[in-house]
Amino acid sequence: MLTGKHIALYVSGGIAVYKAATLVRTLIKRGAEVRVALTQGATAFVTPLTFQTLSKHDVYTDRFKQFDAEHVAHIDLADWSDLAIVAPATADVIGKMANGITDDFVTTALLATTAPKFVAPAMNNHMLASAAVQRNLKQLQADGVTLIDPETGFLAEGYEGKGRLPEPETIADFVEVALLQQAPNLPFAGKQFVITAGGTQEKIDPVRYITNKSSGKMGYALAVAARDLGAKVTLITASDLPNPFGMTVVQAPSAEEMAQQVFDRFQASDVVIMAAAISDYRPVQPATEKIKKQAGHQELVLTLTETPDILAQLGQTKQHQLVIGFAAETQHLLDNAAQKLARKQADMLIANDVAAANVGFDYDTNAVTILRPQEAPLKLPLASKTVIAQQIMEIIRQMRFNA
Incomplete structure (x- = not known):
C-alpha cells in the first residue's frame, strides 16, 4: 500500500527521535520515498546527516533555506507529499498544529500540506494527559488529522x-491500514469475515494440554489478505502470533471457546473461513491439579470425548x-x-498435504488444492502463505463478490 508513495516525515524534539530514524528505513522498505524535516529540537537528539543518509534526500531544518531557487522549500515539500507523518510529535508541535502557529519549517510545511496527516504523540504521561494537550489533540482530529495512539511502557x-x-513497524502498519480503509472500490468493502487460526489446546491438567503443530500463520495470512481487500475481519485465534492491525482479534484457546466465538458472530458474517486446526478430542474431565508421576511405572489413561464440529454446524445452518x-x-x-467437503456441506474446502516438504503446519510456505461442489479441483502450487492467501481471496471474490 505504501509502494510509490511520497511520504514527508516531520520529526520534533524528543527522546523518541531515535525511532524516527528506523521509521525512515521501514517506510522505504515498504516501497515509499521519504523526505524528512526536523525541528531544531530534533537536531539536538539526532543529526540531519543521519536522516539524509537514510532517506537519500536533503533534510529540511530551516524555513529560510532554499535547496532550489525555483521552489519555496516548505511549499514544495507540502505539494510533493502523498501523506505526512509527524513522529515523534511533541506537545509543542501538536499545540502549534492545532492553533495554526508556523514558526519553523516543520509547522509551516504542515500548514501548507493538503495530503492526509498522521500524528504520533510521544511525551511524558502527565503531559499527555494534561487538559491543554488533550484539547489540542481533539482539535487535530476535528481538523481531519489521524492520531496514532501512544503506547504504555517504560x-x-x-x-x-x-x-x-x-x-516503527507499528506506525507503518497503522498508516497502511488507514490508507486501505480509505481506498475506493475495494471488493470486500463492508463485508464481514470471520477467520479462525492456530491449533487449539485441550487441557489435561493445569500445566498440560493436547494440541497440534499449527502455528496459525495461514489463518493470519488470510485475515490480512481479507483486510487488505476492504473486509471487516474478526480473527478468532488460538495462536500467540502478534495481532495484525486493522481487525478485531479474539483469543479462543480451546475448541469449546472457539466454537462459541464463531457461533456468536456467524449470523452477522458474510464469509467464515475455518483455518484453525481444531482438536478433534478433549479430555472428558481435566484434572484440577497437576498429575504426578506415580511409582511403579503405571500407565496413565486419558478418557477423551469429541469436540464440537464447528464446520459441520456452520454448513448445516448457513443462510447467506x-x-x-x-x-x-x-x-x-x-x-x-x-x-469432508460433502459431509460438512461447505462451499469450499482448502486441502493440503501436511506430510509434504515445506507445506502446512508451522511453515511460511504452503501448497493447497481448492475443492468446491460440482467443480474440478484447483491446485495452488508451493508459495508463501501470503501469496496463497491472496489467491484464495481472489477465488472468494469470483465466487461471491464478482460485481
Whole structure:
C-alpha cells in the first residue's frame, strides 16, 4: 500500500527521535520515498546527516533555506507529499498544529500540506494527559488529522506510563491500514469475515494440554489478505502470533471457546473461513491439579470425548454465508478432502498435504488444492502463505463478490 508513495516525515524534539530514524528505513522498505524535516529540537537528539543518509534526500531544518531557487522549500515539500507523518510529535508541535502557529519549517510545511496527516504523540504521561494537550489533540482530529495512539511502557523518566512512541513497524502498519480503509472500490468493502487460526489446546491438567503443530500463520495470512481487500475481519485465534492491525482479534484457546466465538458472530458474517486446526478430542474431565508421576511405572489413561464440529454446524445452518473449511491430510488428500467437503456441506474446502516438504503446519510456505461442489479441483502450487492467501481471496471474490 505504501509502494510509490511520497511520504514527508516531520520529526520534533524528543527522546523518541531515535525511532524516527528506523521509521525512515521501514517506510522505504515498504516501497515509499521519504523526505524528512526536523525541528531544531530534533537536531539536538539526532543529526540531519543521519536522516539524509537514510532517506537519500536533503533534510529540511530551516524555513529560510532554499535547496532550489525555483521552489519555496516548505511549499514544495507540502505539494510533493502523498501523506505526512509527524513522529515523534511533541506537545509543542501538536499545540502549534492545532492553533495554526508556523514558526519553523516543520509547522509551516504542515500548514501548507493538503495530503492526509498522521500524528504520533510521544511525551511524558502527565503531559499527555494534561487538559491543554488533550484539547489540542481533539482539535487535530476535528481538523481531519489521524492520531496514532501512544503506547504504555517504560518512559525516559524511569517509570511506566502512557506516552511512548510506537515501534516503527507499528506506525507503518497503522498508516497502511488507514490508507486501505480509505481506498475506493475495494471488493470486500463492508463485508464481514470471520477467520479462525492456530491449533487449539485441550487441557489435561493445569500445566498440560493436547494440541497440534499449527502455528496459525495461514489463518493470519488470510485475515490480512481479507483486510487488505476492504473486509471487516474478526480473527478468532488460538495462536500467540502478534495481532495484525486493522481487525478485531479474539483469543479462543480451546475448541469449546472457539466454537462459541464463531457461533456468536456467524449470523452477522458474510464469509467464515475455518483455518484453525481444531482438536478433534478433549479430555472428558481435566484434572484440577497437576498429575504426578506415580511409582511403579503405571500407565496413565486419558478418557477423551469429541469436540464440537464447528464446520459441520456452520454448513448445516448457513443462510447467506459463504462457509470455507480446511483439510490437513497425510494420505489420500483429494479423496479425504472431497468426502469432508460433502459431509460438512461447505462451499469450499482448502486441502493440503501436511506430510509434504515445506507445506502446512508451522511453515511460511504452503501448497493447497481448492475443492468446491460440482467443480474440478484447483491446485495452488508451493508459495508463501501470503501469496496463497491472496489467491484464495481472489477465488472468494469470483465466487461471491464478482460485481
